[in-house]
Amino acid sequence: MPDSNITKRALAQAMKDLMRTEAFSKISVGDICQACNMSRKSFYYHFRDKYDLVNWIFDSEFLQSIHPETHHNGWGLLADMCAYFYQEQAFYRNALRISGQNSFREYFGQAITPPHGLFCPGYF
16 A cells, blocks of 8 residues: 555645646646656546545645644644645645536535534634
8 A cells, every 4th residue: 555655646746746837727637647757547546537636635735734633623723724725835726726526625615614524613
């Protein structure tokens, strides 16, 4: 399984690098694969599509970096979220422009919305 994470992280870094300069809609799976010298087969082994990759980046980097389980209230969590988004603003500015089904905007909304999201009732 460690090799799987190495591959996923390489694809994620390629996507983040591309999204610093290109709109998400202009980036193809082929562009991502070319940027990290991988085959499309490798990409599709790990991700359904480029939307899935963006959501995985959020899950693997965002949730692991802010450690929501360590916060006793929403204010500390919110501060950590803001700091993370500021640090990764080039990527997330582009990611939040994606709209529609399977978009990061939809995914993020579900991830922070009660009752199962980061901000549960009574957290603030």
